[in-house]
Amino acid sequence: MTDKTPLVDMIRHLRTSLAHLKANGCTGFDCSPQGLETLAHLGVPLSAGPAGQETLETIRADLGDCTRCPLCRSRTHIVFGEGNPGARLVFVGEGPGFEEDQSGHPFVGAAGQLLTKIIAAMKLSREEVYIGNIVKCRPPGNRNPQPDEISRCLPFLKRQLAAIRPRVVCALGKVAAQTLLEVDTPISRLRGHFHEALGVPVMPTFHPAYLLRNPEKKRDVWSDVQQIMKMLG
Structure with a gap:
């Protein structure tokens, strides 16, 4: 039997990302370099927990060594x-x-x-x-x-x-x-x-x-x- 777990996880992550985009006012897809940069600045979720629910750990990992605004220069x-x-x-x-x-x-x-x-x-x-x-x-x-x-x-x-x-x-x-x-x-x-x-x-x-x-x-x-x-x- 084929293992469908990776596909299920991918769908869960996609659903989380779409919900996050909707909450931030995004109503369509824009795959231009400018559009992709905008998505990166929005902090779109890259991962979630086993039930599709994000954890604080995954959010912190997505934040990374943040350089999304000028405050990073003096912190x-x-x-x-x-x-x-x-x-x-x-x-x-x-x-x-x-x-x-x-x-x-x-x-x-x-x-x-x-x-x-x-x-x-x-x-x-x-x-x-x-x-x-x-x-x-x-x-x-x-x-x-x-x-x-x-x-x-x-x-x-x-x-x-x-x-x-x-x-x-x-x-x-x-x-x-x-x-x-x-x-x-x-x-x-x-x-x-x-x-x-x-x-x-x-x-x-x-x-x-x-x-x-x-x-x-x-x-x-x-x-x-x-x-x-x-x-x-």
């Missing part, structure tokens, strides 16, 4: 994200800072220490949640990531969320919230209630770095976090 490490691959709760920040760029781990500086305390107050640990960012390389001077940098990196975050399949996403700060929700509404108006993005409830709240400068806003964040805790049950 020390790619900060892919880390935590429980089956987490019910995912925190998404803006991008790595100095400490994160040096270590390769997300949220390890002063803002990260505050996030760790927030997670502990939720009766959770960093090992139980997943923490990532909109962009995976540090913008110079910790400036906001630019639209073209976000567009190159966001497909990989979307794939990470699809692989994790969390119950809730907490968007930390303006850039994360506006990017995930595809709006330009101020974070002060977005926070406080759930929105939906990529089929997942998203709770925007203030970034921990903002709380370090404005500690009076911690009460607002705790209110947002309590709503997340209630949804997680």
